[in-house]
Amino acid sequence: EVHLVESGGVVVQPGGSLRLSCAASGFAFGDYAMHWVRRAPGKGLEWVSLISWFGDATYYADSVKGRFTVSRDNSKNSLFLQMNSLTTDDSAFYYCARDVFYRGFIGQIDYWGQGTLVTVSS
Amino acid sequence: QSVLTQPPSVSASPGQKVTISCSGSSSNIGRNYVSWYQQVPGTAPKLLIYNNDKRPLGIPDRFSGSKSGTSATLGITGLQTGDEADYYCGTWDTNLSVVLFGGGTKLTVL
Numbered sequence: 377e378v379h380l381v382e383s384g385g386v387v388v389q390p391g392g393s394l395r396l397s398c399a400a401s402g403f404a405f406g407d408y409a410m411h412w413v414r415r416a417p418g419k420g421l422e423w424v425s426l427i428s429w430f431g432d433a434t435y436y437a438d439s440v441k442g443r444f445t446v447s448r449d450n451s452k453n454s455l456f457l458q459m460n461s462l463t464t465d466d467s468a469f470y471y472c473a474r475d476v477f478y479r480g481f482i483g484q485i486d487y488w489g490q491g492t493l494v495t496v497s498s
Numbered sequence: 499q500s501v502l503t504q505p506p507s508v509s510a511s512p513g514q515k516v517t518i519s520c521s522g523s524s525s526n527i528g529r530n531y532v533s534w535y536q537q538v539p540g541t542a543p544k545l546l547i548y549n550n551d552k553r554p555l556g557i558p559d560r561f562s563g564s565k566s567g568t569s570a571t572l573g574i575t576g577l578q579t580g581d582e583a584d585y586y587c588g589t590w591d592t593n594l595s596v597v598l599f600g601g602g603t604k605l606t607v608l
Contacts (some may be wrong), residue, residue, distance in 0.1 A: 411597065413543075420602035421535070421543065421586050435595050476533075476548055483590030483597040484533040486554060488542040 378402040378487045380472045385492030392462050396492060398455040398472030406430075406450035409481035412457050413488075414468035424470070425457065429479050439465075462496045469493050501526065502587055502600035509606040510577050518572045518603045520587030526598055530590045532570040534563055535599075538583045546585075547572065579607050 384396040398410070412424040425446040426435040434446050445458040455472055469491035476486040503521040510516040520532065534547040545554050547563035550570065562573040570587055587600040 413599075415537075420584070421537070421588075421599045423588075423597035423599055426597065435597075437596055471542060473543075476545075482531060484531060484545075484548045484588065485535070485543075486545050486548065488544070490542050 378474065380474065380487060380489035382470060382472045382489045382492035385470060385494045387495045387497060388462055389498050390463055390496055392496070394459045394462065394494060396457040396459065396470055396472075396494070398489060400453045400455065400472075400474075403474070405453040407479050409475040409477065410446075410448060410455045411473045411475060411485055412444075412446060412455075413471045413473055413485070414466075414494075415471070415491075416465075416468040419468075422468070426475070426481060426483075427455070428481060459494070462494075464496050467494060467496045501591070502589070502598050504585075504587060504600035504603045506601070507604045507606065509608055511608050512577055512579060514577050515573065515575045516577060516605065517574075518585050518587075518605070520570045520572070520600050522568050522570075522589065522598070524568055525593040526568075526589050526591040527565065527570055528568040529592050532563065532565050532587055532589045534561075534570075534572045535586045535588060536581075536583045537586070543586070574605075577607050581605060582607050 379401045381399045427446045443461045471491045472489040473485040474487040475481045476484045535543040537543040550565040551563045
């Protein structure tokens with residue numbers, strides 16, 4: 377069974393940094409592209425970032441480009457999101473999620489973690 | 499404002515049918531597969547439909563998807579109170595190289 381477990385969400389001050397982690401199990405992690413998606417309180421889903429299965433290609437939403445960096449360690453079945461220069465607009469539940477496409481990506485997500493809450497507040 | 503446009507809310511009675519639309523453009527829906535997600539408050543999103551009209555294992559056939567041109571539609575028949583949730587369409591945008599989600603539609607089963 378596929379499991380995705382996020383961690384690292386805390387309260388952080390504006391301008392601060394945070395690193396989220398996602399531990400994957402139950403599937404061949406290194407064969408799937410992975411996404412980060414967030415949902416702010418009272419708002420809808422917002423896609424944040426995508427990393428290819430091999431880690432050689434990354435994509436970002438304009439709202440986080442230049443501030444967030446996605447990475448992965450396939451040897452440890454782990455996904456990361458380094459978040460810098462945080463603003464209150466970044467406050468949200470952050471979900472780690474798997475792309476449906478084997479050894480590629482198609483922008484469709486079949487498995488989601490339960491999310492980790494990031495709160496940016498002074 | 500989302501690039502993919504969904505109605506903010508829909509409502510219907512138990513047992514009835516409802517459809518949720520998702521409108522995009524030639525660079526996203528017009529060129530790529532559409533997926534649909536259900537998010538019950540306080541829980542993680544769940545995939546309902548992928549590749550425009552395919553249901554993952556475990557998703558009942560009360561849920562259906564279709565696509566025509568630059569629009570897609572999610573249909574739900576035999577509505578149940580447990581279907582109350584937020585529903586999102588999603589797709590890849592080839593020009594922007596990003597994943598897009600619609601703004602979400604809140605389904606109320608009266």
